[in-house]
Amino acid sequence: MSRTPVAVLGAAGRMGSETVRAVQGAEDLELVAALDREDDLEAAAGAEVVVHFTQPAVVMDHLRWCIDRGLHAVVGTTGFTDERVATLRGWLGEEPATGVVLAPNFSIGAVLMMHFAEQAARFYESVEVVELHHPDKVDAPSGTAVRTAQRIAAARAAAGVAAPPDATTEERPGARGADVDGIRVHGVRLRGLVAHQEVLLGDEGETLTIRHDSVSRSSFMPGVLAAVRQVGQRPGLTVGIEPFLGLAP
Numbered sequence: 001m002s003r004t005p006v007a008v009l010g011a012a013g014r015m016g017s018e019t020v021r022a023v024q025g026a027e028d029l030e031l032v033a034a035l036d037r038e039d040d041l042e043a044a045a046g047a048e049v050v051v052h053f054t055q056p057a058v059v060m061d062h063l064r065w066c067i068d069r070g071l072h073a074v075v076g077t078t079g080f081t082d083e084r085v086a087t088l089r090g091w092l093g094e095e096p097a098t099g100v101v102l103a104p105n106f107s108i109g110a111v112l113m114m115h116f117a118e119q120a121a122r123f124y125e126s127v128e129v130v131e132l133h134h135p136d137k138v139d140a141p142s143g144t145a146v147r148t149a150q151r152i153a154a155a156r157a158a159a160g161v162a163a164p165p166d167a168t169t170e171e172r173p174g175a176r177g178a179d180v181d182g183i184r185v186h187g188v189r190l191r192g193l194v195a196h197q198e199v200l201l202g203d204e205g206e207t208l209t210i211r212h213d214s215v216s217r218s219s220f221m222p223g224v225l226a227a228v229r230q231v232g233q234r235p236g237l238t239v240g241i242e243p244f245l246g247l248a249p
């Protein structure tokens with residue numbers, strides 16, 4: 001059986017090291033490079049698929065490098081703005097040969113949490129997102145929380161639902177969280193946590209809480225491996241791993 005050559009960037013990090021182990025444990029994949037900040041990127045040139053678990057500050061340069069060489073990319077690194085996504089689409093061009101999978105969260109439960117939140121969003125007057133992570137995370141809000149809020153906002157706009165009510169007129173800066181497309185997103189950083197999120201929905205006389213917990217980084221690996229195996233068959237940009245699970249994006 002021929003094995004797909006894979007490189008991992010950010011290989012010494014929390015996610016990169018987990019990914020290195022997962023790739024090494026997969027019979028159909030071959031780890032050809034495991035690179036960190038000090039390593040020469042050229043060592044990844046022999047890969048077909050490059051996995052990115054680095055930092056928002058460096059990921060765009062790495063993606064440019066991959067796309068220029070026709071190397072498929074599976075990107076877990078967060079911090080993607082609409083502007084960055086548009087830039088990526090521009091680099092890939094009108095008829096792309098290279099595949100890029102950009103997923104703010106590779107865990108099945110987080111994908112389902114976003115899906116359920118999107119479905120529930122139009123039924124409730126109020127909705128807010130709370131993301132909770134380990135304190136070594138550099139970006140806030142998390143990529144997952146931003147994507148969740150964007151999907152909630154789009155679902156509410158499509159259904160003609162008004163903005164969530166909020167009578168706040170006196171506020172210490174930050175007390176009401178970040179505004180993502182009109183949805184409030186709150187961030188908690190706490191030693192002992194890995195990656196967690198609650199979507200709180202409320203209406204007269206009832207609330208609904210949708211909560212997801214990643215208690216180990218192994219939770220992300222089935223999604224990462226699915227993306228590595230399929231990115232080559234999906235030229236252009238794929239946002240999220242929903243298509244690999246048979247869910248609409």
Ligand SMILES: NC(=O)C1=CN([C@@H]2O[C@H](COP(=O)(O)OP(=O)(O)OC[C@H]3O[C@@H](n4cnc5c(N)ncnc54)[C@H](OP(=O)(O)O)[C@@H]3O)[C@@H](O)[C@H]2O)C=CC1
Nearest residue numbers: 010012013014015036037053054076077078103104105106
């Ligand atoms: N999509 C998903 O499912 C998930 C996404 N993430 C995201 O993945 C990213 C990484 O998270 P995490 O592993 O916790 O972070 P870490 O800080 O543990 O790992 C990042 C690694 O990238 C390395 N790095 C920095 N600059 C470069 C460079 N120029 N070239 C190669 N490597 C570099 C860092 O090295 P150094 O320490 O020397 O700076 C570090 O080893 C974050 O953006 C996070 O939000 C996290 C979990 C799940």
Ligand SMILES: O=C(O)C1=N[C@H](C(=O)O)C[C@H](O)C1
Nearest residue numbers: 078104105137142143144195
């Ligand atoms: O940095 C992390 O840890 C995580 N980052 C991703 C994000 O920003 O959404 C995914 C998950 O929440 C863990």
